[in-house]
Amino acid sequence: MDSRTTAGHTTGQDYREVYRRSTEDPEGFWLEAAELIDWHRRPTRALDDSAAPLYRWFPDGELNVCFNALDRHVIHGRADQVALVHDSPVTDSRREYTYAQLLDEVARCAGGLRALGVGKGDTVVIYMPMVPEAVIAMLACARLGAVHSVVFGGFAPAELAVRIEDVAPKVVVSASCGVERTRVIPYKPMLDEAISRSAHTPDHCLILQREQHTAELGERDVDWATLMTPGAVEPAGWTPVAATDPLYVLYTSGTTGRPKGIVRDTGGYAVAMRWSMESLYGIGPGDTWFCASDVGWVVGHSYIVYGPLLTGATTVLYEGKPVGTPNPGAFWRIVEEYGAKALFTAPTAIRAITKEDPEGEHLGRHDLSTLQHLFLAGERLDPDTWRWATDQLGVPVVDNWWQTETGWPIATNPVGIEPLEIRPGSPTVATPGYRIEVLDERGDQVEPGTEGAICLRLPMPPGTLPTLWGDDERYVSSYLSAYPEHYLTGDGGMVDADGYVYVMGRTDDVLNVAGHRLSSGSMEEALAGHPQVAECAVMGVADPLKGQVPRALVVLKDGVELDEAGVDQLVQELVQRVRDEVGAVAALKQVDVVGALPKTRSGKILRKTMRQLADGEDPVVPSTIEDPAVLEALAPVLRRS
Template sequence: MDIETLANLSREERRFAPPAEFAANANLTAVAYEEATRDRLGFWEKQAERLTWDTRWDRVLDWSNPPFAKWFVGGRLNAAYNAVDRHVEEGAGDKVAFHWIGEPADDARSITYSELKDEVCQAANALVDLGVQAGDRVAIYMPMIPETVVAMLACARLGAPHTVVFGGFSAEALASRIEDCQAKIVITADGGYRRGVPSALKPAVDEALAKLGSRSAVDHVLVVRRTGQTIPFDEVTDVWWHELVASQSVEHTCESFDSEHPLYVMYTSGTTGAPKGILHTTGGYLTGAAYTHWGVFDLKAETDVYWCTADVGWVTGHSYLVYGPLINRTTSVIYEGVPDSPHKGRWWEIIEKYGVTILYTAPTAIRTFMKWGDEIPAKHDLSSLRLLGSVGEPINPEAYVWYRETIGGGRTPVVDTWWQTETGAIMVSPLPGVSDAKPGSAMRAIPGIVADVVNDEGASVPDGTGGYLVIREPWPSMLRTLWGDDQRFKETYWSRWEGMYFAGDGAKKDEDGDVWVLGRVDDVMNVSGHRLSTTEIESALVSHPKVAEAAVVGANDETTGQAVCAYVILREAAGDGGSDIVQELRDHVARGIGAIAKPRQILIVAELPKTRSGKIMRRLLRDVAENREVGDVSTLADSTVMNLIAVGASTSAED
């Protein structure tokens, strides 16, 4: 990578200081950076004390065999006890743990910590009846309903590692995950709701198990009745949740497990190759999730109502919807459906009704709301919000500002967080009571994390230049290995530079030393010898008042090596943008970044190809730009999007 040209040409001058009252009462202050720098392991030891340990650790970190870390060595605890039981024992049983809202408008319930504990105990007893023991793996393939959280915690209570597979994944994807971890039980539902229509899940489980045949270790499928639709049901292997779980005792004595006992396996992969089973263990992971949830979101557990919009099929849902919030005794919101069902103001309606104070969501959702228009959130009272968060990919500066001004009323700090499935918890983020935030910048590593931007030799780059984003020192919530494949773990994350974690993201440091994540190194383009970041060109396009969202790819070009090709969604208020919109946008990019970044081709589209987690699949857009047959679309939320884009590309404007 040419680090000088990756440093790039865009500039962002806007700054947002924390409100004075917010800063005065912040959970984390600038002192935390000093404490963590002075004694990093002592700092993490202090964070681990947020948890209740049955046996205290003998040693904070064993890094004698890198990259295989052991944190809080000798410590023993139970994840479910930390999430629910201890709060009930301390007198907080009547506090609401979750406000759950189903997609059908009249479908909702609030669940207290006492009620959650009882349901988790019942589910744990039911799993014991089905033969589950500590160490057995359980696959969970569910919609966003309370039983999904209950199932996760019941597994954790028994020391049975869970693997949650997103409910939108195909039977083939589910089968590969069940086989890789040799799951003994699958927990699923008859279906869930999506845009008001029941969507079946159980048939995909049956298809997955049929594909595996004798390679499956699954003994039983535990099925929640959610939609009531007719599904295949095998009386030998299939068991109804409401029949087995509801009849169980609400008493269950949990045992403690070693700090390094596996808590869950989370699979991440592209569209080719075997899925990677990211293994997270108990003590270190829970420490990281609880600390970052408390510190980065400035959580005030007694008064905040917190909403992380992620599905539990993704790591964000694990760390910041289930484990982090519950350990911190938070009242959270869980919503089953999509943002535009039954109407485009559903999220704002929920925030107003439940008095949500902290909202954590993805840039792709924010840009979608921008596209729909300011008048929709303006119909609702969002004054309860005091902090906003962004996760999943770099946020464009204009989307950041829109989020802060339109949703946050111009008063709320925004935490633009960078982390990964592998890291388990937030690594780089502004501290909302400390940072003078810059739209589009993740700012700096949080206290306790040692992140850096390095060149090809692994040396820190100077301020104002770019390179590779790495983590130099081990951290508690780090992945321990890839399930069943230590060698792949080492080669994938630790082979580029000795002792440094690198998972593929490029970044730059600005003149102040603050970090700007530029996305995957694979998405950096080489245009006439200049290395350009797709993220920065996308941000330049989104800064145009008519643009809601953009995706940029590099396509082969005989003259320049690669050329910039852009796919743009216009805001609804902009209509079709007018006949000159393509040239207008090309000139806008040239003014904002430079002529070298001017797109060769811009295609106005209605939608972009996104996975079910909301990430744009630029590989498919590259296929269209280079006139190739479009590759595998099985992981897209809507595979028909590519048909529309491919047709439109044949008539796109080109210069």
């Protein structure tokens, strides 16, 4: 493949050379990448380190992200290309928007928000289901230079309230309801309760009425359809903002006290998103991309909305589940019908599919000839899940590791630069711009192959958080104080001699068994390799003799039915697998077969919460838990010694 000659592109080059340039000459590297973006005022320098450790990217640049995501594509010939596809099996509906149509909708929505008093620097909370109007509202805020904060539709009123109070929105954009496979969830009562609980009251609530349930509107409420009627308001043009101005605030799953509002800047993020789509994912203008996430997550922000639209690709917005809407072939149907070049989802989604369709029968019913890669992130990709997807799909299955805070991958296989060897259990290598270092408790860098705390040497690349909303001091104390000149990821793992990164789980999930530090990930890898196990979780529970001992929960694959003797036999086999693959020091003895594992909406297993239950504590339950009933059902099992 020939190397691209367009400024900022790195496709077709040697990964090591690209990585070397990004770390040895970050100024030149990122100014070149910035050529992929249209600037109102082009930056003359990349990094401002004058207030370190609070770094700023492209400090003298000005731009508008909405212009880059929509207007410029219309101007340069993509007006009639489909920009956004909405596929909703839960409402049996589909909608498509060309770039010109989406621009028209966004400009009118921006005009409507402006009429409600929203201007540059103001904040807007978006509390919406997975509908096009959520994307339109996000882009409309960006068009005005306003800061949006997306909160999951259906989020509990108490959690929504603290976010409204912290970000103080002038307007909340919401919908009358969310629709799931078996129920309709009214949003308006939850929104009203949240506002009543909050010390801040928005001036207006803009409400999208859905036909599945209509909401009763009050004095401060404005109907979306009325505001968006052609001619009702003057469409808004785009407002230039400083590259260092915030684009959005996204809250991490806090459980008590004031939540952490992750700030995303405008210029650095736009450059990182545009660069990463082609360099990391191999997706260019005109390609179709299916990211099966939620706009409430960072993955949805980065790779449903901003990344693909800044690139000029077609993005698929999916309102459904990997299974049950209507079957485990749902993702494959999307790939076939829209010709997706790549699919990005979470390992937990693939595990759900394998649980219901272990032989890939539903997958085999679809033409997946357009699919070139499956990308996975959000939870550790175990080798068994990787192997199933690789065997069934016949395309590279690429893990990538990152966080809400970083906004885009810390480590991945950069298929758009140079596809590297895939090693199961590893998200491959450090992404250009990131300097990954594994440190011991003293802050010294460990030898290759040795586990420790995974940290990022400062400064981090563009697109990563510059601070927390309204609280620089908390940002420094939470992330930058454990090790000088490093960002603490909170994950433990290692980097081998070839530079391959292995993330073994949160440092909270490291077990200390009789003085031996063991990762839950290594034990889970052994358990997941059993042919009857669909997924599993290992946690360390308190033990008076050894400090901690491992305890495992496993979920069986669909169709596997065991009597009491069969369960006993399985437990013996699983204990032996851990002993053989991890070592006798792991001392795993207690394994419970359960129906499901508690997870967040992004697919992260709640190991810490389960450990607290097992230790007899009152658990700290993240506000982003997917199904509280799963945890409630597990409580008696976990509390049993």
